[in-house]
Amino acid sequence: MNANTATMTDSGIPPGKTGTWWFLASEIPVFGGLIASYIVVRLGSAGWGEASSHLNFTLALINTFLLLTSSMTVVMAHAASQENNYRSVANFLGLTVLLGLGFLGVKAVEYTTEIAHGFTPAAGIFWSFYYGMTGLHGLHVLAGIIVNIVLWIGALKGSLARHGHRVELAGLYWHFVDIVWLFLFPLLYLA
Amino acid sequence: MLNWFPENVSTFGGEVDGIFWLIFYITTVWFFITEGLIVYFAFRYRRKPGEKAAYVLGNTTAELAWILVPLAIVVVLDLWIDIRGAAVWANIKGERPAADITVRAMGKQFNWEFTYPGPDGKFGTEDDLKIDNDLHVPVGKVVHVVLTSKDVIHSFFLPHARLKQDVVPGREIPAWFQISKPGEYEIPCAELCGFGHSGMNGKLYALSTEDYEKWVKEKWPPEK
Amino acid sequence: MSEELGYWRSRVFSTDHKVIAKQYLSLGLFWALMGGATAYLIRWQIAHPDTEAPGWGFIAPDFYNMLVTMHGTIMVFFVAMPILLAAFGNFLIPLMIGAKDMAFPRLNMLSFWVFFLASVVLMASFFVPGGAAAAGWTGYPPLSAKMEYTGVGWGMNLWLLALALEFASFLLGGVNFLTTAMNMRAPGLTWFRLPVIVWMQLTAAVIFMLSVGPLIAGAVMLLMDRLIGTTFFLPEGGGEPLLWQHLFWFFGHPEVYVILLPGLGIVVDVISVFSRKPVFAYRPIIYSTIVAGFMSFIVWAHHQFISGIDPRLAMPFSITTIIISVPFAFVIFSIIATLWRASITFSAAMLFALGSLGVFIFGGLTGIFNGSAPVDIYIHDTYFVVAHFHYTLFSVVFFGSFAGLYFWFPKMFGRMMNEALGKIHFWLTFIFFNAVFIPMHLVGLRGMMRRIANPMQYEFLKPLEPLNMFITLSAILLLVSQVVFVINFFMSLARGKAAERNPWQANTLEWTTDSPPPHGNFAAVPSVYRGPYEYSSPESAEDWLPQDRPLTASRTAVR
Structure with missing residues (x-):
């Protein structure tokens, strides 16, 4: 590489995206550690399948569907932002937020029915992991919803146009949260 | 020095x-x-x-x-x-040599509770004997210790025997040793286990075969 | 520019990486005082059990456990991390790569304030009912998982919260470091023209970011066990106490290198400058660093040889542990080779760098004992381990940081430090450090356990009393010696000789701008023509050749 060019030496990837990827890279071991712990402890003791059978598979399937759909809507928001159509960005972000809230709502219904049946976090090791894993994931969904609401307001007010790339960055995060669920769902509900 | x-x-x-x-x-x-x-x-x-x-x-x-x-x-x-x-x-x-005697040791805040199987050689029977902190073993015999904990993690440490093994609740961890010289040696706890960690200390009485026989007779009188 | 911003924006809520670096430095030094105070009380109690510690009073056993817990927590997470990683990383990375600031200045400010919040939470934990955390800095459950085992209530929860905040802060910081270095290097500054310390900071950031996740999960799990009744680590509910140890040490061992690498980077840079000689084997050092970084992920169970894990796991981990000494040995040998045929000036910074090297080698060698599974059966949880890790950590955290401070102080604050006081500080620190920790190995070999409040309760430890008193006396003198530094620091800050741009005639980019650098760092973006260590190059009549100086005769860059 020769000197005397006035521009900085860089990776060619915009800083925002680089930073987001590094952030996600550090998030993977959080859930990676949790999931690995779940697998190792589960392999070491019995009775997990029985506990798992008390979960509501149908609701979880609905939730999977909600999250997958929301991943599609953030992609469409990103596509709209590249065409500078912020009216459409706002619509798709709003839809994403609604789907995310729907996910949390269904999760809340699950929690309350489970606790009503006595399956509290203290009900055994499966339930520890169930509440730990879905709870931490739920917090990530909540964080994603907040980010998307902020962007949605920006899109409505028109201030987002100057920071259009943020839609993509929020989308990367949202996909990550979605992918985590795709691991949690079979591990907790199907296995 | x-x-x-x-x-x-x-x-x-x-x-x-x-x-x-x-x-x-x-x-x-x-x-x-x-x-x-x-x-x-x-x-x-x-x-x-x-x-x-x-x-x-x-x-x-x-x-x-x-x-x-x-x-x-x-x-x-x-x-x-x-x-x-x-x-x-x-x-x-790794592989332990066959046991001459087996003792159970349970760590609890802040004592070692040793359980001897008694003459029948089985745990969980009437002739079991529990003694806090004092472990009597014969010199020259292979002693197996089955380590358990009632509450937190402790560590079974025999400095003079160069043996240490953490004691984890929910697990039975085997350890063994063979003492070569009669005497009294300490069995401190080597893992922080609470405010009484300092001072959690047992005693190993390594007895000659005759002394050990005598001690056994004292604890399990033959007329019973 | 800073004048326009006003006091609050330029000094307190500043986004300038240099100000943020100084904020981390100040907070880290404050915590170092706390760490030193806890060390004093711990040592007093060991040497003179159950007597009144001068200036404090009696130390009850439960308070003693809080002291050892907080000493470790403070020194690792609130001294080493903010000073070595955050302060030096923040200050040096943008300056050394010729950037105006970090890639995300506001995120940078946020990182600091999250760390500040973590500090407040940790400090508050001393004052809640039940006192501060008392389960050791490793926080092993079940001891840490239930209040009834320690009597500590919110102190432990706040400890976990403080750690979580600290980790969040350093994750954001790591994102910033890496993005900055990837995207904002000056023209001509290729990866292999970066100073070693930048490489080591970046490697440390990557190691940290990839290893801390499982412990964040673990902290959440432990907090849930304490607050809402889950049983992740409680066997009575089907949980597994050893799981925490795996999560903790999967992070804990890489964490050692997170601290070590920036310190080692300072040592490499300082030694090169005061040897007037290029770093020996620059590229292989960087490769070794990266290899060691990756290997640090597969050694963690050496902390658990006797923890109750399957004994067959011990040998594989023993082998990886002993093998990890190879890349570090490479770096150490290279630093020694740098001294060969050098032209050495013994400045205070150089003394501390050499001291750091010498002390670190000792700690590296005693690590071989710990890494050997059979020897570990005996020395695990004894003072031998304590002595060992103080040799490795004190060498980088204190000797390394002092080297860095004496070296970069002129750039940070625009004034020179007093060299004579610096050298006195070095010799006092070096002598008393060894007086504390060499005998401590012997205490450990005699079997004295860690974290016991009163060795006199054990017959086999009673003969150690004089040795323990000697260690305590040396430790007090070691702490008192630091007064020399404090005086020097503040005196130089107020009345030190004004620093020129490049008082050490060093090559790297931070020395090409004013001392201290203005907001925005460089008047014009520097262009880089060569690597950072072209000292005594035949291409230059002087014994240094700055990275940004074009050579009219030969345009070809060296390396």
């Missing part, structure tokens, strides 16, 4: 000390080579007027050889230490 170690009184303690001394001699040589070079270079190549440092990048094979050859020696010595150590480790923590 103090000895470096407490007196060794177990059959495998000498092997542990042996690996220690092996590493000690190897690292001592390295210590004097590396620190000696630093001191020598610092003195020899201190700044003198009119002298410029050599422009050495250390990127040719010939230059790097000065590093790579010692490094190869390090690798060989490392592996030597590990291979020698593996045998000792396997002896202490």
Whole structure:
């Protein structure tokens, strides 16, 4: 590489995206550690399948569907932002937020029915992991919803146009949260 | 002047000390080579007027050889230490020799509770005997200790026997030792276990065969 | 520019990486005082059990456990991390790569304030009912998982919260470091023209970011066990206490290198400058660093040889542990080779760098004992381990940081430190450090356990009393010696000789701008023509050749 060019030496990837990827890279071991712990402890003791059978598979399937759909809507928001159509960005972000809230709502219904049946976090090791894993994931969904609401307001007010790339960055995060669920769902509900 | 170690009184303690001394001699040589070079270079190549440092990048094979050859020696010595150590480790923590007597030891805040199976040799029967903190064993016999914990993690430490094993609630962890010299030795807890950790201390009474028989008769009188 | 911003924006809520670096430095030094105070009380209690510690009073056993817990927590997470990683990383990375600031200045400010919040939470934990955390800095459950085992209630929860905040802060910081270095290097500054310390900071950031996740999960799990009754680590509910140890040490061992690498980077840079000689084997050092970084992920169970894990796991981990000494040995040998045929000036910074090297080698060698599984059976949880890790950590955290401070102080604050006081500080620190920790190895070999409040409760430890008193006396003198530094620091800050741009005639980019650098760092973006260590190059009549100086005769860049 020769000197005397006035521009900085860089990776060619915009800083925002680089930073987001590094952030996600550090998030993977959080859930990676949790999931690995779940697998190792589960392999070491019995009775997990029985506990798992008390979960509501149908609701979880609905939730999977909600999250997958929301991943599609953030992609469409990103596509709209590249065409500078912020009216459409706002619509798709709003839809994403609604789907995310729907996910949390269904999760809340699950929690309350489970606790009503006595399956509290203290009900055994499966339930520890169930509440730990879905709870931490739920917090990530909540964080994603907040980010998307902020962007949605920006899109409505028109201030987002100057920071259009943020839609993509929020989308990367949202996909990550979605992918985590795709691991949690079979591990907790199907296995 | 103090000895470096407490007196060794177990059959495998000498092997542990042996690996220690092996590493000690190897690292001592390295210590004097590396620190000696630093001191020598610092003195020899201190700044003198009119002298410029050599422009050495250390990127040719010939230059790097000065590093790579010692490094190869390090690798060989490392592996030597590990291979020698593996045998000792396997002896202490791997396959255990058959037990002459078996005792259960439960760590609890802040005592060791020892359970003897009694004359029938079985745990969970009426002749079991529980004694807090005092462990009586015969010299020259293989003693198995089954370690459990009632509450938190403790660590069963026999400094004179060079034995240590953490005690984890929810697990039964086996350990063994064979004492070679009669005497009284301490059994401290080596893992922080609460405000009474300091002072959690048992006592190992290593008795000659006759003394041990006498102690057994005292505890389980034959008329019963 | 800073004048326009006003006091609050330029000094307190500043986005300038240099100000943020100084904020981390100040907070880290404050915590170092706390760490030193806890060390004093711990040592007093060991040497003179159950007597009144001068200036404090009696130390009850439960308070003693809080002291050892907080000493470790403070020194690792609130001294080493903010000073070595955050302060030096923040200050040096943008300056050394010729950037105006970090890639995300506001995120940078946020990182600091999250760390500040973590500090407040940790400090508050001393004052809640039940006192501060008392389960050791490793926080092993079940001891840490239930209040009834320690009597500590919110202190432990706040401890976990403080750690979580600290980790969040350093994750954001790591994102910033890496993005900055990837995207904002000056023209001509290729990866292999970066100073070693930048490489080591970046490697440390990557190691941290990839290893801390499982412990964040673990902290959440432990907090849930304490607050809402889950049983992740409680066997009575089907949980597994050893799981925490795996999560903790999967992070804990890489964490050692997170601290070590920036310190080692300072040592490499300082030694090169005061040797007037290029770093020996620059590229292989960087490769070794990266290899060691990756290997640090597969050694963690050496902390658990006797923890109750399957004994067959010990040998594989023993082998990886002993093998990891190879890349570090390479770096150490290279630093020693740098001294060969050098032209050495013994400045205070250089003394501390050499001291750091010498002390670190000792700690590296005693690590071989710990890494050997059979020897570890005996020395695990004894003072031998304590002595060992103080040799490795004190060498980088204190000797390394002092080297860095004496070296970069002129750039940070625009004034020179007093060299004579610096050298006195070095010799006092070096002598008393060794007086504390060499005998401590012997105490450990005699079997003295860690974290016991009163060794006199054990027959086999009673003969160690004089040795323990000697260690305590040396430790007090070691702490008192630091007064020399404090005086020097503040005196130089107020009345030190004004620093020129490049008082050490060093090559790297931070020395090409004013001392201290203005907001925005460089008047014009510097262009880089060569690597950072072209000292005594035949291409230059002087014994240094700055990275940004074009050579009219030969345009070809060296390396």
